[in-house]
Structure formats: structure tokens, C-alpha cells
Amino acid sequence: MRRAFELELRVISHRVLVLLVLMGCTAISAGVAVAVSADPLFAVLGSLLVVAYWLLELLTLRLAEQGSFSNALVAALGGMVLRMGLVVGALILIGVLAREEFATAALAFLGTFTVYIFLRLYIQASGDGRMVTG
Numbered sequence: 001m002r003r004a005f006e007l008e009l010r011v012i013s014h015r016v017l018v019l020l021v022l023m024g025c026t027a028i029s030a031g032v033a034v035a036v037s038a039d040p041l042f043a044v045l046g047s048l049l050v051v052a053y054w055l056l057e058l059l060t061l062r063l064a065e066q067g068s069f070s071n072a073l074v075a076a077l078g079g080m081v082l083r084m085g086l087v088v089g090a091l092i093l094i095g096v097l098a099r100e101e102f103a104t105a106a107l108a109f110l111g112t113f114t115v116y117i118f119l120r121l122y123i124q125a126s127g128d129g130r131m132v133t134g
Helices: 002-035 040-065 069-097 099-126
Strands: none
Touching (some): 002 040, 002 099
């Protein structure tokens, strides 16, 4: 019982850590955008795409844990398509509506996503072997 409680606390703290790091990256990308005279709104939008990606990943993991293997496979593949569709669709929309600021949003997304991937790998490597996405 105590082990399960400690594990649940660690998973919650990982999620809080990921959210804090992503919010920090969002603030840094806005600061960099101001420093290079770009629109910080689009830098924030690009970084917040990573937060949306992470939240959809958590939802997908939650759905995949429930039910059979085939349901988990459908949830995982559907979640992957949904996450990529969200990011690509949002970046295309930014590119069409605000062509000059596309690079700002795309670079902010890329920088924040890179930090997220490294943080996710660190969390998984330091965990107990379970799939923990944040």
C-alpha cells in the first residue's frame, strides 16, 4: 500500500515538473522573441502547442490503460495522429494567417519540444520502468 502511494506521488510530481519546465520554456521563448524584435505572442503560441501535445499524450495514455490490448493500440495510434494533426494544423494555420510570424512560432515549438523530449526521456530513465509521460 505504501509503495503504491509513493509511486503515485512520484508520478504526480513528474507531471508538475513537466508542466513547470514547459511554462518556463514558454516564458524563455517569449523573452527571446522580444530580444530579437519578434512578436512574443506567436512564440508563446508555438510553445503552448507543446503543452497541448503533452496534455493529449496524457489523455491518450489514460485511455490506453483502460481496456484490452486492441483498445490500447487504437488509443495509442489515434492519439499519435491527433497530436501530430494538432501541431501541424496549428502551424499551417499560423503560416496562412500570419506568414511573417510563422518562423517565430515554429522555432518556439521546436525549442520547447526538444526540451520536452529530453525531459521525458530523463523521467522514463529514472522511473521504475513504467511508461510515465510526465
